Amino acid sequence: MKYLLAVLLACTTFAAGLAAQSDANAIERYFAQYLEDERFSVVYISPKLFQMIDRIGAEQLQLDDQAATTFREVARDLRGLRILSTDVNPQQFYQEAKQRINTKEYEPLMTVRDRGGDNVEFLVRENSQGIIEELLLLAGGADEFTLLSFVGRIDLDKVARLAREMEDKE
């Protein structure tokens, strides 16, 4: 019985270790070298903001009630937002970024390619239950290359609704 408990304990520790790892994000994994690169600007929003999102009123958000509710619902489940962007050789970095990402871990969701050369690609990393844990947006236009990484539990339907609700007001 003691042995059994020891095994259970070991397994729990293992599981906890895995859970901690899942906060890793694509920028850290594939683009760490760009972080120190002068040509790139990096922005990080920590979980602290998302934790206090419920206390921020609609007025402060500058949104109507409907949009504010959706915005809070989306932001509440986030654990981090990272933005990497540059205006130097955007097309080249976009292509490079696409190649760097391991599609075994990040599943391409959608790609939009405009005739004008604005390319957007969505990738998602799911956990074993099929819940999206990270949403990546790669955007490569003529002027800028941007990589957005949202870590947390992400509901794509709510995210999609957000634009319409926000647009109405602004």
Added chain:
Amino acid sequence: MSYEQIKSLLDRYFEGETTLEEEAQLGDYFAGIDVDDRLKAYQPLFTFFRAEAALEAPGIDMPAAKPPARLRRLPAYRRWAAIAASVMLALAVWYGLPKSADVQAPEVAAVDWSKYEVTDPEEALRITKKALKRTSRELNRAADRAAKEITKVKKMADPL
């Protein structure tokens, strides 16, 4: 008992004709103190018999016959616990082994994100809003595009 009586008992004893009771009488006689001198020669024999009879064989520990080996049946909960433990162990090993994808992934150096953190809450909020809005808009654009493509393909497949 008289000498004659004992003598005749002895004769019959050596012929092997005495009963157990008579042999006990002989034993008693020779164990006593007034043994006739003519019969003294037989005394050591009977005292020896009696002494020997009183001896108890030292206890010999015979190994108890082993019961035939049998499969031990564990109570149900112990059996399930054992199964659960082995499953957990297998899972632990499986998780512990590096997966092929992990091996291919580039070495991850811990990044100090606090350097890039936006500490002003208003600024952080503004950036988050902008980022989510952009993501949402692109998501819709991609979905619209996909929907249009699907309609196009449907039209091609179904010319009516």
